[in-house]
Structures are given as structure tokens and as C-alpha cells.
Amino acid sequence: MKQDIIERLTRYVTIDTQSDPESNTTPSTEKQWNLLNLLNDELTDFGLETDIDEQGYLFATLESNIDADLPTVGFLAHVDTSPDFNATNVNPQIIEAYDGKPIQLGDTSRVLSQDVFPNMKNVEGHTLMVTDGTSLLGADDKAGVVEIMEALKYLTSHPEIKHGRIRVAFTPDEEIGRGPHEFDVERFNSDFAYTMDGSEYGELQYESFNAAEAIVTCHGVNVHPGSAKDAMINAVLLGQQFNSLLPPNEVPERTEGYEGFYHLMKINGDVEKTTLHYIIRDHDSHQFDLRKKRLIEIKNDINTHFEDNPIEIEINDQYYNMGEKISANPHVIDIPKRVFAKLDIPANTAPIRGGTDGSQLSYMGLPTPNIFTGCDNFHGPFEYASIDVMEKAIEVIVGITEEVVQTYQK
Template sequence: MKIENRFLKYISFNTQSDPYSTTSPSSKNQLELAEFLIEEMRILGLENVHMSEFGVIYGTIPSNNNHQGDVIGLIAHMDTSPDASGENVHPQIIRNYDGSRISLNEDMVLDPQEFPDLNEVIGHDIITTDGTTLLGADDKAGIAIIMSLAEYMYKHPEFKHNDIQIAFTPDEEVGRGTEHFDLDTFQADYAYTIDGGHINELYFENFNAYQVLVEITGKSIHPGSAKNKMVNSLSVGIEFDQLLPQHKTPEHTEGYEGFHHLHHVQGTCEKTRLEYIVRDHNFLELKDQLNDFKRIQAFLNSRYGYELVHITMHEQYLNMKDIIKDTPEIVEQVEIAMNDVGLNPTIVPIRGGTDGAMLSYKGLPCPNLGTGGFNCHGPFEFVSITMMKKGLELLLRLIRNNVYAKEDMPF
């Protein structure tokens, strides 16, 4: 099956995860794609294929070379972001993209001036949305690359390799992708998540991440007699947000710069809840950001004269760089493979997190490789079919380099 057809099939499944669910997986619709993948994996000769009670799929491409070389793991996630609809995705395929503006629908345009990543895919075959949903390249492009690898190995038994461990996780987009990941089942020496942007990019640094919940308890009084009595929690919530450093929001930061992001507000005069994510590559600077929240809490509680603001902080994940630095060879071999297939390896800090961050801290070093997906989590998302094909070529070279001496390389 062509890699693009495989991708188009996967995005036909609506697999949005639910940040407010307490189940694993967080949404039942992820299981529909999971069942489809399990059947496909078995058809392609994978062994030990099964889904755990928590919706994690495992399988092994069995060794055909008497177990020579490292056992490499490949991981992608099945869910799509809850930030935009993933239901009834209507993809548009554009062949040999010429660099011009792309009309998604009557009201929305993908313009290279606004989205300069389009300049990276001139001459490529690309897939966009119709402007009403996200696309799902994050991370169904990664699944398509991994499953295309499995199909290639099934059809080419002359391609020698050790065991290759495969896993597809739910709920990565809500920070729970590895919550129930079983390393005793996934017997790999190290792994790579296939989940990212430009195919030249290699990621082994990510944000340290916290969730901060700010709960404000006001004093609700009839507005006709509220003078000097009412404390409107909604107004205090606005005040709280304005007291945070305004230059440290996502729309004002890039690269290694950290941020706080207010992504959900719910409230009444009596009760308001602000939900933030706080991110920084430097853990000490992250702590400074968290202290900003505590200082504002103390200031407002003192100003209003009672325990108006309550804050809960929750660690989500840490920077995998602190783990990967102890196994530099797993990064170096990707750089070698990239050069071998004509790519330009570029180290990029992830302005987010991946399953690989959590897995690295669990004892499985796990950098991340790109897929050719751009503008994720919204209707301007697009993916390069050309880059997905190159991603497959990269994985084949990476695995083959692990088995063969350079002079014995079959290709």
C-alpha cells in the first residue's frame, strides 16, 4: 500500500483524546483505530501483537539474522489533539506544490507569507485539510511511516535486521501516552518516537512541563447591593492573568524561550478556574515562572484580605536531554543515517513534549524523529507525502546501519 493511502485511511478515524477523562484510553474512539492497526500488524507478519487493557498496542517485527544488532523500538501515538475537531476530516492532495497560496475553503487560505514552512515543501506532494478540522498528521504520519516500514520488511525478507519493537500509544496529546507503557513487554535497547515536523530535524531536547490550576473563590452578592461587598472571581481571574509577565506567552516566544499559556477558563462571579501550562527548557527558569504564580497568589490574597486564590501545580514531564546525554550514540547514528540518505541533520529543541520524554525517564532512551507534518493541532495543518517517504527511507537506513558494516551495505 502506498504510504499516502495508508495515511489517508488512518486519518479517517476520529481519535481525539479527552483531557478531562479519567479512563485509559481517555476516549473510546481511539480503540477503533487500535483494532484496525492490530489486524494490519498481524497481516504484515508481526509477532506478539496485542493491545493492553489501557489501549497501548505492542508488536514485534521478528529478527531474521539470529538477533544480530541492537533491538530498536519505534513508537507513534494514535490520538489527535483536542484543540480542534478531528471528525470527518476531508483531506486535499496537492501534487508538486508550486509555492502559491492554497485555498482550503471559501474563507481560509494557507499562505506561505503567514506559514513559511510551505516554502520547505515546494515541489512536494502535500496533503492539507479543508479548513474545518485538523488533519491528524500529528501523529498518524508517524504511524504510516512505521507501518510502511513493517510492510517493506514483510515483502523483503532479504533485508536483515534484529527484532524491532513497535508500539502505538493513546493519549499523548493530553500528556498520558506513557502512563501505562510496559517496558517489560517492549523489550528494546532504545527507541525513537516518530512524531514531529521537518524530516531533517532530530529532537532530543524538550520542555520541562508543569500544569498550573488557579482556582479563585469570589464573593457573590446581588449586583444591586454589591458595593464594597462583591468580589467577582471572573474579574480577579483577569487581574491574575494580567499580573503574569506578558512577554512570556507562546505568541511572544520561540526557540529555547519558556512560556506560560492560559488554555482554558471557566467561571462565574463566585468561582473561576484558570488552567495554564508552563514550559521551559531550563528547569531553574521554569521554577522562576512557577514562583511568579505563587507571588501573585500571595499579593491578591493579601490585597483582598482572605484566601481568595488557590493554586495547584502538577509536574507533567521533564527535559529528556538530561537522559539522552548519557547515550550520545543513539543520536549520532541518526545523524549518520540522515547523511547517508541525503538529509541535512538539524538538532532542534522541541517546544513541547513527546512520549519519548517520559520513556527516557522510565529507562528507555527515546529521541524523536520528524514526519513531515506542519501546523499541527488546527485547520492549517498539512503534511508532506514526499517527507513521509523520506522518513521511511531514513528508518530503513538506520536499521540497516545497525546490522551491516559500511562496506557490506546492500544499498
Template sequence: MTNKQHIIDRFFSYIKIDTQSDPKSTTTPSTEKQWDLANQLVEELKQIGLEEVSIDENAYVMATLPANVAHDVPVIGFISHFDTTPDFSGTNVNPQIIENYDGKDIVLNKDKHIVLSPDYFEDLTQYKGQTLITTDGTTLLGADDKAGITEIITAMEYLIDNPDIPHGKIRICFTPDEEIGRGAHKFDVEKFGAEWAYTMDGSQIGELEYENFNAAQAVVKVEGKSVHPGYAKDKMVNSMYIAQDFINSLPRLETPEHTEGRQGFFHLTSIKGDVEETILEYIIRDHEKEHFEARKQMMQDLVSEICSQYERECISIEITDQYYNMREKVEPVMHIVDLAQKAMEEVNVKPIIKPIRGGTDGAQLSFKGLPCPNIFAGGHNFHGKYEYVPVESMQKAAEVIVKLAELTASKYEES
């Protein structure tokens, strides 16, 4: 469909710009440098011929491809984020192109002995013979989610250049701060004006997701009593030992490193403590709402039990829900998932329907009234130096977008 070099050039122009977000910032976007790519995207969208191109005070970029059919078609949307994770450097990205990948180890950085190996990253084997874009071993790549942006703009450009392909009105949006959980916070659903949308933010080719974790954060505070250790008998209460009791009382095998698929977990993300006070930070995850609520209750019950053992309020917990499983919002409109599945099949991509073991802007948007399943963008090993993306996967993702637009128009012509 689209020239391979054209996609590579477009993708490179995005990943060269550092757009790392910052969870400690209170502004939107959380870093000034995100404006650099946001403003570049505005100009590019105008150049390729999209209409109603806008950027708001929070750097949300929106644009419209008008319908080219006379019958009524629901407005659909495509969304990607332009920030990259704060977990790993996105400065001075130096991508490498591996033509006709031979299925063997890829040396990312000879000097630092950094190797991308199919022995460890088994997904590599399915891309033998394809063109891979990798890092140089010193930064992330930025395919999460600049691959998604590349695919959306490429698909819009293709539809503009091929007006014989029927489609309804299409809205697109590029957002800041998704990587720090704020991508949907200031998303203007009413202004966007779509009946439903798709985030192009999944991983391997074929992924189609409409379920994600229910998520909460828990902060556990333990209060001890610090006295001189030489005179501590029956007086000192070491908060770190109480915290250890709490940690060890949760199911040890229900942690990220021991779970997969639909299995939920408790994840201890931080410990800060001394004798007087210890603070534990957890994230709680589960796909099933009933199990999610049970996990939160288990932690609250454990706090009460420990307090009763010490006969005082020595430990407290504050639990804050973060987001919910979008399945309950998408299932009533499952035709939007069916359309995506059919689009993949018609461009010879095998759909892989599975729950997301994480969150997505689509989850928050679904609860804001914009049902929003997630489609593959093609990248692998996000948030680190082993990140890579096959160019052919990006090409196929763009084809899926085009086919989705066409199928939606034909579906509503029939009805």
C-alpha cells in the first residue's frame, strides 16, 4: 500500500524528537519538549490536506478527514500519543535499520556488548526476512507510540490520495502524557465528536484488545516508636518489621513475576522506611471487577488484623482507584471490535484478541463516553533499549486503518 521508505522517513522524523514525559510535573504537557513534536504534527497534518487541524493549550492535536460518501456514516476516530516513557532515555535516539533480518542475534551496541537476541526475545523469530528498526542500545526507540502516529498519518494521507476509497468522516487525535497515565485526562471528547475510536497503541502485529486491568494504587503507612536501642525492651516498635509482616501476609505468588494472561496481582513498587515510619506503595491489578474489589478488601482486612495484634492503630492504608476495565463499555457496542477484526482479516493479518495486562488511554476514554478498543502499532520491548519495530507491521497497521474506514462506510450504506 505505502512505500516502505516513506514510512521509515516519517517514523524517523518523529523519534528524533525527545518527548519524554515527567510524572513529577503538574503541567500539561508535563514537559515543554513535547510541544516540539506536537507543533510539527500540526504542520504536517495541514500539509497532507486534513481539515479542522487544531492544537489546544494542553497540546492535544486534532484533525478531520471529511467524508467522501453521501450516506450517513458514524464518525470514527484514531488516537495515538506522542510522549515517551520516563522509564528510559529518549534523548538522541539513533535508530538502526536491519534489512532482511536473518533470524539471528542483532548487535545493538558492540562497545557495550548489548545484543538483541531471539534466544531471549522469542517474538523476533516471526519477523525473519523483514525490515526491523532497532535502537543503538543507549536509548529507547519511541515506537510506543510514534509508530501509531506514523500509521495514522500515513493512512490519512493514503485516503486523501485515493479518493475512490469510500469513507465517512474521520477524526484523529495525538495526545501528550499517556505514559504517565494522563493522556485522556484533558481529552475533549465532545470536541473530538466521534461515535467511537481506536487507539493505535498495541504491540505485535494482529493485537486487538478491548479489555484491560481494573487498577488501583495503595499507600500503606506504618507507625513505629523509636527509642534508644539500649533501653528499647518493651518500648521500641520497629515500623519496618510491621511492614514486613504486611508484605509477607499477601499472596506471594500473586505478583507480576508470577502471573500472566487474566491473572491479577499485588505489586509492591516502593519501600521507604526507618524505625519510626515505613511507607509501602502498591499497585493492584485485576481484569475481573469482583476479584479487583476482593484484592482491595484483602489489603484493608490485613491492616485491621495487624492493628488488632498490636492493640493500636499502628498501620493505615489509602486506596485510590486509577482506571477500570473498558470491557463493560465496549461489549454493548461489540460491532466496533468486529469491524476491526474484519479489517485485519481482509488485509491478511491474523487477529490476536487478548486482554491488556496494563492500562490504555482507551480505557479512560471509554468511561468518558468514547468506546475505544486498542489496535496493534507493531512495536516490541517497549520502554527500554531492546525496543524494535518491523516496518512491515507499521505498513499493515496503516492498511488496517484504511480498511476500517472503508468497511464502516460500506456497513452503514447497507443499513
């Protein structure tokens, strides 16, 4: 199976499917259709009934092969890759039996090393797919796509494995936060589902951040610096002042576990106008609300020193902690936990320090935890995939379909 995984992952990652946050279409880029259409053809070749809508949501069904009243289980992955780094001309490299030594990435000066990425210790001896240093890999989330496709291929070629009705979905634009925005839960028609969009071996995640974005706009007054006294208002300095009033330790690089943060993603502007783009994250809903309130308080405090209220802020919620919905459906977690135990996979249920489509889908009525894919260092040139762990993820998918039968068959 490992060679099949390598060939399929190579085929998918070399298709550029980068999403675009500046676009107002769905999918946000036409090139996502290239992979969606390929998947539609391959699913049809498996003998599955497919349904793809005009917004790029590809659904497929593997019908039950058992005469029993079972819940329908779904598996999801997104086809788009991050807009944060180059995603064109992806040239994957295979490292056999990784020995733990630094990996030179192509002809670049970039080196994939345990000194910087200590979690790579966990994949020593594995077959790895890495980049050539000039692009991201796109294993987020094409590894998840591969795992679902390989699991379907295995199930369709092994009819002796009994399973209920299985739904799969391949979706656009997860990397720009819009993955579930046009997802039709009723049309998907699944009782519960799993996103194959995690990272390291053993992850089984059902808690995520509450998330919002904030755009802070600072309006200045630009006059000649020679006559600026008591007249100039420097929007750049207003932005610096705003950011300095946030707690310095509550940033991504200084937090972990359940700790929330403010993350200044981007700052643009000049004396006349400067914008700061933040994302706000917290697992606790009360703390999440306090974080948003704090931004507004800072804005108001600065504005009291000016006549024209030079700072404006727009805050938009993005998604919420899916744990609040999944906790009411414990079977959705109990099923994969039993599968992990049967496969001797240690379950890591630490919260996601981010979000997946499952965060939004759970609030849309489809409980959707997240399962590991075997990849790490997403969204940049140091991204890699463990083919060995991907193989285990495929076993988990197949195992879940079997466990549903054992759990619900009368």
C-alpha cells in the first residue's frame, strides 16, 4: 500500500489548488476544479455515485453492503492548499528510512532538521515525502484526500468487509476559513463525520479554538513634517500604540495547550492610514468574548485622546469550539477511540490549536471530530508527510466503518 500512497499523493500535490482570500467566488480559485474533477472521475471509477455542485463540493456514496439499520458515517478532506506560501511547481522528494539527520531540501539553503523541528524524532525510520524547498507540499490536506481515497479503494476491493452507508466529501477553501460556508449538511445526509485533517500520529481532536478576525484601521493626518507640531497624526504610530497595549505573552509563539492568543497577521499603511489584521483565538468561550472586548476597550481608550476617533475596529467571528457540540454526542469519539485501541495507536485528544471544517460543521448539525493525517510543518517549505503514518490513518478509516457495524448491528 505504501507505494500506492506515494503515487497518489504525488499525483495530487503536483496539482496547484491554492485558495485565494481576496476572491469572492466559491471555490475561490478556478484551479481547485482540476483536483475536484479528477477526484470525481476516480470515485466514479471505484463505482461510487458522485454529486458535485457548482460551488465545488464533491460528495460521494459507498452504499451499505449489510442488511442492518446503521447510521451513515462521513469522511471529509479539503482540496485547497494554503495561500501563505508558494504552491506552484510542487516537486515532492521521497526520503526512504529517515535516519534523523538533517534533510537538504533540493538545491535551496533550507534544511529540514530535528534541531528546529524536534517532533521529527517521532518519524525516524519512516518513508517521508518532503518538498524541494521552493514550495509548500500541500499535504494539508491532500494527505487526507489520499487517505480517504485509498480507504475507499480498499473497501470496494474487499467486499467481505461489512460496512454501512459511507459518505465522503471533498471541499474547497478550508485554508481561507470558508470550507463549510456553502456545505449543504442536509444534502450530505450523514449522521456524523470525521475530517481527515490532523497532523501527528494519534491525534483525535474534538476541541478547537473559538476564532475571530479583527481589522483595526488607524486614520492619520499627514502634513509636512516641518510644520507638523500639533497637527500631524501618524497612523503608523497609532497602530504601534494599539498593538503595544495587548499582552505581550499572549501571542502564538508564547502559548500552548488551552492558552489563547492575539496574532497580528499583517500590518500595512502609512502616516495617513494604517491597518492591522489580527486573528483572535481561545478555547474558552468566556475568555474569547473578553479578548474581543479588550480590543474594543483599547480602541476606545486611544480615541479619547483625539477629537475625531481615529481608530476603527471590525471584529467578525469565524468559528467556535466544536467540543461544545461534540460532547453531547460521545459515541462520535468513542468509536474511533476503540479503533485506535485495536490498532495500538495511542490516542492524543489534546485540543486543536486552530480549526478545521469540523469546527463549523459541528455547529451546523454535523458532529465532526478531526483525525491525524501523518503530516507536519504545514503551510511552508518544511512541510512533510510520513507515508507510514498515512498508512495507519487509512487503517483507522476502514476500522471506523467496521466499528460502526459492531456498535449498532442488532
